[in-house]
Amino acid sequence: MLVQIRELTKLYSHGEIQVTALDRISLDIAGGEFVALMGPSGSGKSTLLHIIAGIDRPTSGDCHVRDINVADLTETQLAEWRNHHVGFVFQTFNLIPVLTAYENVELPLLLTSLTGRERRQHVEAALELVGLGDRMRHLPRQLSGGQEQRVAIARALVTDPTLIVADEPTGNLDAHSAQEVLGLLQTLNRQAGKTIIMVTHDPKAAAFAQRTIHLEKGQLLNGNGQHP
Amino acid sequence: MTIPGFILRNAFRNKRRLILTILSVALSLFLFTTLRTALDLMTDPPTTDTAALRLAVRHKVSLANVLPEKYQYRIERVPGVAVCSKFTWFGGIYQDISKSNFAQFGVDADRILKIFSEMAVPPEQERAFIQERTACLVGYKLMERFGWKLGDRITLQGTAWGCDLDLTIRAAYRGQGIDETLVFFHHEYFNEAMNNLGLVGTFWLKTENAEVIPSVIAEIDKAFANSDAETKTETERAFQLEFVSMMGNVRLFLGSILVAIVFAMLLVTASTMSMAIRERSREISILKAIGFDSRQIFGLILAEAFGLAMAGGALGCFGAKFFFSHLDIYKMSQGFIPMFPISTETIALGLLVAGLLGVVSSLVPAYSTLKTTVVAGLKELD
Numbered sequence: 001m002l003v004q005i006r007e008l009t010k011l012y013s014h015g016e017i018q019v020t021a022l023d024r025i026s027l028d029i030a031g032g033e034f035v036a037l038m039g040p041s042g043s044g045k046s047t048l049l050h051i052i053a054g055i056d057r058p059t060s061g062d063c064h065v066r067d068i069n070v071a072d073l074t075e076t077q078l079a080e081w082r083n084h085h086v087g088f089v090f091q092t093f094n095l096i097p098v099l100t101a102y103e104n105v106e107l108p109l110l111l112t113s114l115t116g117r118e119r120r121q122h123v124e125a126a127l128e129l130v131g132l133g134d135r136m137r138h139l140p141r142q143l144s145g146g147q148e149q150r151v152a153i154a155r156a157l158v159t160d161p162t163l164i165v166a167d168e169p170t171g172n173l174d175a176h177s178a179q180e181v182l183g184l185l186q187t188l189n190r191q192a193g194k195t196i197i198m199v200t201h202d203p204k205a206a207a208f209a210q211r212t213i214h215l216e217k218g219q220l221l222n223g224n225g226q227h228p
Numbered sequence: 229m230t231i232p233g234f235i236l237r238n239a240f241r242n243k244r245r246l247i248l249t250i251l252s253v254a255l256s257l258f259l260f261t262t263l264r265t266a267l268d269l270m271t272d273p274p275t276t277d278t279a280a281l282r283l284a285v286r287h288k289v290s291l292a293n294v295l296p297e298k299y300q301y302r303i304e305r306v307p308g309v310a311v312c313s314k315f316t317w318f319g320g321i322y323q324d325i326s327k328s329n330f331a332q333f334g335v336d337a338d339r340i341l342k343i344f345s346e347m348a349v350p351p352e353q354e355r356a357f358i359q360e361r362t363a364c365l366v367g368y369k370l371m372e373r374f375g376w377k378l379g380d381r382i383t384l385q386g387t388a389w390g391c392d393l394d395l396t397i398r399a400a401y402r403g404q405g406i407d408e409t410l411v412f413f414h415h416e417y418f419n420e421a422m423n424n425l426g427l428v429g430t431f432w433l434k435t436e437n438a439e440v441i442p443s444v445i446a447e448i449d450k451a452f453a454n455s456d457a458e459t460k461t462e463t464e465r466a467f468q469l470e471f472v473s474m475m476g477n478v479r480l481f482l483g484s485i486l487v488a489i490v491f492a493m494l495l496v497t498a499s500t501m502s503m504a505i506r507e508r509s510r511e512i513s514i515l516k517a518i519g520f521d522s523r524q525i526f527g528l529i530l531a532e533a534f535g536l537a538m539a540g541g542a543l544g545c546f547g548a549k550f551f552f553s554h555l556d557i558y559k560m561s562q563g564f565i566p567m568f569p570i571s572t573e574t575i576a577l578g579l580l581v582a583g584l585l586g587v588v589s590s591l592v593p594a595y596s597t598l599k600t601t602v603v604a605g606l607k608e609l610d
């Protein structure tokens with residue numbers, strides 16, 4: 001299994017009030033899977049995604065990705081781990097506005113030991129893959145929402161990560177652009193074998209995934225919509 | 229793209245703010261450099277190797293008290309004294325008081341150039357100055373200011389002393405590290421005009437070498453101890469500093485302004501960096517998410533703040549150097565300030581202050597950003 005989650009719990013404290021975001025979740029995700037995490041607001045799906053991606057820490061339990069328990073890594077180790085193993089796609093694209101599409105995609109590669117020439121090859125390949133080979137020198141504000149999200153996907157891909165995490169990737173897109181982005185993610189999964197974990201509210205978006213995992217009140221629901 | 233290129237892109241993202249911030253830092257550093265130079269000139273005047281051998285003998289009570297002329301004979305006989313001259317401030321008015329902000333001194337014409345050997349005078353002019361009782365020796369800057377020529381006659385109306393002096397310009401001097409706005413005339417002529425009063429403001433002397441200075445000082449002051457006019461002998465530097473101290477605590481005053489400038493500069497830079505980083509907090513979280521660690525993010529913020537402060541600092545410091553080197557400060561100040569050299573040390577200090585402020589101003593916003601988790605940063609401004 002690429003991702004192995006055991007008895008994962010996440011508690012948030014707001015003063016004296018404790019909120020359970022994730023309640024003893026156990027879950028396996030195989031390499032090459034395209035998984036959709038669905039659930040209502042506050043169900044804990046984004047929290048689960050953040051812990052798998054190493055940008056949040058569990059209160060208890062284990063989260064192994066490629067046999068590494070991400071909860072055991074220090075902040076610096078986690079940063080390096082994320083650079084090598086995780087590609088992020090966010091709802092609001094989160095591109096750096098002063099950098100061109102090319103430079104945004106190149107950004108994660110600045111932390112690697114690749115030469116300038118190697119970086120250029122990787123960046124051009126990633127942008128060609130998402131169909132933006134002709135928009136490399138455009139700034140984010142010169143691109144449509146769908147194009148911005150495709151640049152974000154190229155940025156997520158460019159380091160050839162172990163898994164791609166997408167948090168509501170179509171939440172800010174029109175229906176047509178959403179279809180394009182979801183189709184792109186599906187292609188990456190099917191043709192490039194990328195493992196993708198996507199959080200979404202939208203059943204139509206979830207339909208692009210191979211498996212849908214439902215969460216409610218911090219717990220996984222079984223296939224019948226019941227708590228296990 | 230490179231990491232420095234990325235830092236530059238971030239710095240230039242808001243060009244108006246960048247320019248205004250750099251200009252405000254530059255202006256602060258310009259003032260800092262200017263005031264620091266003014267402070268240096270007042271408290272640490274330019275000096276030369278020859279100046280280290282000069283001593284001034286004045287009345288122990290104050291500079292306003294005078295000494296008997298006859299002291300010169302005794303001073304000259306102190307072992308280690310090479311040459312001694314009378315040196316009396318006249319304080320006369322030339323034409324009207326607004327033009328008279330230059331100093332005039334009665335001296336021993338045949339000795340003064342041996343004591344102040346940095347003053348360069350053509351030999352024939354030196355001879356002419358020494359030979360004529362009413363001759364005077366004038367600094368080149370003063371000659372240029374009033375358009376005087378050799379042979380011109382000038383009249384100084386006495387204020388502190390009850391006589392007027394009619395002088396003929398016979399020589400002009402240039403001087404490395406010497407104020408070129410002074411007038412020297414024969415003390416003998418002044419004394420006659422004062423009906424042989426026999427009083428002297430100070431005596432200036434040159435010692436044979438630096439080693440004898442302590443013993444010369446002790447010997448002279450001992451010679452006149454318990455007399456009606458006890459003396460205080462001191463080095464040129466000590467004398468100048470004491471003269472400055474008569475203006476009050478200028479050092480504290482200028483020092484306070486310098487501190488205020490540095491503090492204002494800190495606030496400006498810190499405010500700019502806070503705004504710049506705050507509006508970028510989400511992007512910083514993205515950088516963290518894609519693999520930049522805290523140390524690298526801190527480096528990016530620090531480099532940007534440092535670069536910004538140094539750009540402003542360099543503009544201010546070198547701008548001041550350029551400005552004052554191309555400005556005729558003597559003419560502009562109506563002769564009040566003879567020269568205004570911005571030293572390399574002052575520029576280095578200014579750049580150091582700018583660099584430190586860049587670092588300090590980035591610490592708080594950088595720290596607050598670093599302690600924000602990626603998830604919290606991404607939620608901000610959502």
